[in-house]
Structures are given as structure tokens and as C-alpha cells.
Amino acid sequence: MTPGVAAPIAELSDRELLALHVAGDDHAFAELFRRHKDRMWAVALRTVRDPELAADCVQDGFIAAFRRAESFRGEAAVTTWLHRIVVNACLDRLRRRKPTTELPEYDLADRHDHYASTEVRLDIQEALAKLPEGQRAALVLVDMHAVPVAEAAVILGVAEGTIKSRCARGRAALAQHLGLTPGQRPAEHD
Template structure:
């Protein structure tokens, strides 16, 4: 478990100045785009969205499971970011800030959904294949694996799923995830542990196909040998 979430910070090439034409925006870094947006530029926020939407879509669809919900959450998140961009503190990464807004929008939707537990989400099986992304973009095994994870995540409860996505998949520390989820660190650890136990039988074929169990990362004896 690591608190390193630098992988969401794609960033961009260095800024090339304020007077750049629209085509030049593509080469600006995230901070510069956001600064221009706050100053009134009508185009730069859209470029930020395009730059990071696949990353944010991954977070939303893994956390929420349903494309319609994920799309709504992302829309809320990006509008919120658009309007509150002037509250962004320049010492953080733009992607870290954006990521947090997206996570919060997703969790808000889960909480609202839980309030009306008698209102089950519709299954949207028609879109299942689409969730794995356009066929031309990735090799078949990558798409298949992606779908396996999305389908498995949908089968565990939303508390466990949120904790697992934040900690195991997005790389937040237990403490950061606890702050985001508004619960104790021990609760996050417990949800992660139970979530992994639920996911294991659903994803075990990964490890058989990879021969994972033949080459364990570390043995229990090595890992738990001291008390």
C-alpha cells in the first residue's frame, strides 16, 4: 500500500506563454491551463478535461460500476471543478485535486443510493463490452481483464468496493482513504480485507493463467514469521 498517487499526474510539456493560440494550449502543463481558465480563458478547462478524462472515467466506473452513474458523477465533478477552480491551491498537482473531486462525487452518489436502498440500480448489460473501451485501442486480453475487474467489483458491496478502489487500485494510503471515506483507518483496512476475500474467487483465474500461485510474491512464513 502506498500513498504515491503520482500516476494520476500526467502533466504535460512546459507552458509556452499566455498569448498562445488554441493549438498551443495542448502543450501547456495542467497548472498553466487551470490558471488561464481561472483568468477567464474559455478553452483551457476543456483541454484539461480531454487530457484527464480517461483517468477519471476509470476511477468513476470502478467506484460506481454503472456507466450512467459514472457519467453523471463525472459531469458533476467536472462542473464543480470548473466553477471552483480558483480554490485550487497551486502547490498540489492539478490531477490530484481533480481526482479528489471525482472521488467525492462518486462517493456522494453511493451515499445517496444507499439512502434509498429499495431503489436498485438498473443493470446495463448492453454496455458491458463498451466499458472495456474501443476495441481498436487495446489488445483483447487487456480489455478482457479490465472487464473482469469491473464485473467482479460490481459484485462486492459498495463500501468494500470504495475502499478497495481507493487503496488497492488508486494508491491512496489507508489514512488518506479513511479521511476521504469519513471512517476510521481500521474500518478501511477491514473493508479492504473483506473486499479482497470476496474478489479472490471472482478473479482467481487471473492467477492461474499467469501462473501466479507458482511464483508467489512472498510466502506467509516470510511475511508473518514475526509476531
């Protein structure tokens, strides 16, 4: 690149875009949104299970990120920061809904063949509904989205050990709700 000539906005890093946004650039945040909206929507959809509610959560999250961009301290990746904001927007929306809010339908069939039947997935969804919010959020990120424990800790604003214990307790509670002993797989319904 020639000195003194600015790089096209699409070539800038997420951090550079966020810094430009904070400095008043009118296009930088739009590029961040374009890059990450689909991934954030996927996380929101898995968390709230309703496409319209997921879209609202993504909108809430990106508006919050737009307004609070100067609060980004650079201690984590911009995508981790955005994940945290969007997950928090999802949790806020779920808290405000009726207690009968359905949980996401987790497609565990992709990871484990023994979860392939609809009945088993519904049993698992029902069991997930019984978990405390913190355990459910940790399991969604770590087990459903394969987010590393360290990144999930940043997203949820807790220590790595807390994520590990929430996942372990959540998995144990799921097994108990499903009537399984440790290591046992759910049987397919006929």
C-alpha cells in the same frame, strides 16, 4: 519558444491551464477536460458500475471543478484534485440512490487468476457490497486502480494511515464475508 509568444494551449501543464481558467481564459478548462475525461470516467465507472451514472458523475465532477477552480491550492497534482472531486461526485450520487444500488463489478481476474470465474467475481462483488463506504472507496482506489496510498489519501481527504487501515479492515472483512482464512484464495465453482 520565443519570448512574448504564448505556447499553444495543448503544450501547457495542468497547473498552467487551471491558472489560465481562473484568470478567465475560455479554452483552458476544455483542454483539462479533454486530457482527463477518460481517466475520470474509468474511475467513476469502477465506483458506480453504471455507464450512464458514471457519465453523470464525471459531468458533476467537472462542473464542480470548473466552478471551484480558484479553490485549488496547488498542494497536490491537478489530476489528484480532479480524482477527489469525481470520487466525491460518485459517492454523493450513490448516497442519493436506493440502498439496493449495485456495486461496481471489479475485474479482479486481471490481477489474480484465481478470481477468473464469474461465480467468484459475483461472490466478491456481493462481499464488497457489505463493506462500509469508506473501506470500499479506499479499496477501489488502491487495489482496483493502483492509486498510491498517499494519492488516495488526498483524493478521499483523509490521512494516509486511514487509507491503510481502511484497506486492511476492508480486505479482512472481504475475507470473512467470503469465508476465507487469511492468505487463503477462493476456490473456483464447478
